[in-house]
Amino acid sequence: MSQIIFFVFVGIAAINFLYFLFFGSFLFSYKKKRVIASKQNHLPVSLVICAKNEAESLQLNIPYFLDQSHPDFEIVLVNDCSVDNTLDIMESFQKKDARIKIVNVQNNERFWGNKKYALTLGIKKASHAHLIFTDADCKPESKEWLALMSAQFNSDKEIVLGYGAYETVEKSFLNKIIRYETLITATQYFSYAFLGTPYMGVGRNLAYTSQLFYANNGFVDHMNVLSGDDDLFVNAVATSKNVALLLEEEGFTKSEPKKTWKDWYIQKRRHVSTSQHYKTKHQLLLGLYYVSQVLFWVLAIVLAFINFDFLYWVVSFMFIKIALQYIIIGKASQLLKEKGLLCFLPFQEIVLLSTQMIIFMHNKFSKPIHWK
Incomplete structure (x- = not known):
C-alpha cells in the first residue's frame, strides 16, 4: 500500500514540477518593453x-x-x-x-x-x-x-x-x-x-x-x-x-x-464561485493544478508517517518543489514589483490552499448572493 501511495506521490510531484516549468516558460521568456504611448x-x-x-x-x-x-x-x-x-x-x-x-x-x-x-x-x-x-x-x-x-x-x-x-x-x-x-x-x-x-x-x-x-x-x-x-x-x-x-x-x-479575514473570505467566495463556469479545458487545467498542489502536501505527510523508508525521497521532492517555487515566484514578484512575499512561502501556500478548500466546500452548500 505504501508503495502505491509513493508512486502516486511521484506522479503528483511531476505534475507540480511541470506547472512550474510552464509558468517559468512565460516568466523567463517575456521581455518587458516600454510602450511608447505617442x-x-x-x-x-x-x-x-x-x-x-x-x-x-x-x-x-x-x-x-x-x-x-x-x-x-x-x-x-x-x-x-x-x-x-x-x-x-x-x-x-x-x-x-x-x-x-x-x-x-x-x-x-x-x-x-x-x-x-x-x-x-x-x-x-x-x-x-x-x-x-x-x-x-x-x-x-x-x-x-x-x-x-x-x-x-x-x-x-x-x-x-x-x-x-x-x-x-x-x-x-x-x-x-x-x-x-x-x-x-x-x-x-x-x-x-x-x-x-x-x-x-x-x-x-x-x-x-x-x-x-x-x-x-x-x-x-x-x-x-x-x-x-x-x-x-x-x-x-x-x-x-x-x-x-x-x-x-x-x-x-x-x-x-481587505483588512479582516472575514471580509477577504467573503470576497474570495465571490471570486471562486465563477470558476465552475469557465470553459471545460480551463476548468481541467486549473483544477489539476490545485488538486496536485493539495495532494503533494497530503501524500508527503502520509508517506512520512506510514513508511520511514520513503522519507529521503519525500524530503528530496519537497526540496525540489520549494526551490522551484522560490525561483518561479521570485521571478514573478520581480516582474510584477511585489516585495516581501518569499519569507514564508511554503506556509503561505498551505494557508491559501486550505482556505480555498474551505471556500469550495462552503460554496457547494451556499452561494454568494451579492456582488458587494
Whole structure:
C-alpha cells in the first residue's frame, strides 16, 4: 500500500514540477518593453467605474483618474444603487469636469444586486469604442496608465490584461496572503494568455472594445452568475490572438486590500464561485493544478508517517518543489514589483490552499448572493 501511495506521490510531484516549468516558460521568456504611448496611438477611451457604497474611495481616487496624461478620455461613473453618498460625490466631480458622465442605476427586480447589469448600462453610456475598467477603490500607479492601456489596442488586439496589485500593509500576515494569492493568480492568467490560451482577467485593470462586447451579447450568457463581469467575459471571448498584456509598472493599478479575514473570505467566495463556469479545458487545467498542489502536501505527510523508508525521497521532492517555487515566484514578484512575499512561502501556500478548500466546500452548500 505504501508503495502505491509513493508512486502516486511521484506522479503528483511531476505534475507540480511541470506547472512550474510552464509558468517559468512565460516568466523567463517575456521581455518587458516600454510602450511608447505617442499621440499617434492615443485612441480615445472611456474609463468605466462601477461603484456601490464607495463614496470615500471615489473622493480619494477620482482625482488620480482625472490627472491622467491621456489627451482624449471620458470617465463613466456608475452608481449601483448605493445607500451612502456615492452619487453626491460623483455629481460634485461632474460639476467640475465635463469629462465625467454618470449612470445612476435604480433597483431592478430582475437584476437586483447584479454588477453586470450596472456595468452594461455604463458601457451603453460610453462614447468611445475602447473601454477601460477599474474599481472605485483602485488608483493608477502613474499618470501614464490610460495612455499605456490604450496603446495596447490595435487591429488584432481587442482585450488588454493589466495587473491589479494591492497596497502593502506592514506586519500583516493577512496582507501577505492577499498579495501572494494575487501574485499567483496573475502569474497563471498571464502565463496562459502569453502561451495562447487566455482564460481570465481582473476588473481592477482590464480593457476591451465595445464591438467585442456587443458582438458577444455582453454578459447575457452568465448574467445569472453573481461575479464574473471580468473573468467570465474574458473566458468566453478571449482567443490566442486577440489579447494583449501590459506588465509595465506604470500600467498597474493598486487597490486597498481587505483588512479582516472575514471580509477577504467573503470576497474570495465571490471570486471562486465563477470558476465552475469557465470553459471545460480551463476548468481541467486549473483544477489539476490545485488538486496536485493539495495532494503533494497530503501524500508527503502520509508517506512520512506510514513508511520511514520513503522519507529521503519525500524530503528530496519537497526540496525540489520549494526551490522551484522560490525561483518561479521570485521571478514573478520581480516582474510584477511585489516585495516581501518569499519569507514564508511554503506556509503561505498551505494557508491559501486550505482556505480555498474551505471556500469550495462552503460554496457547494451556499452561494454568494451579492456582488458587494
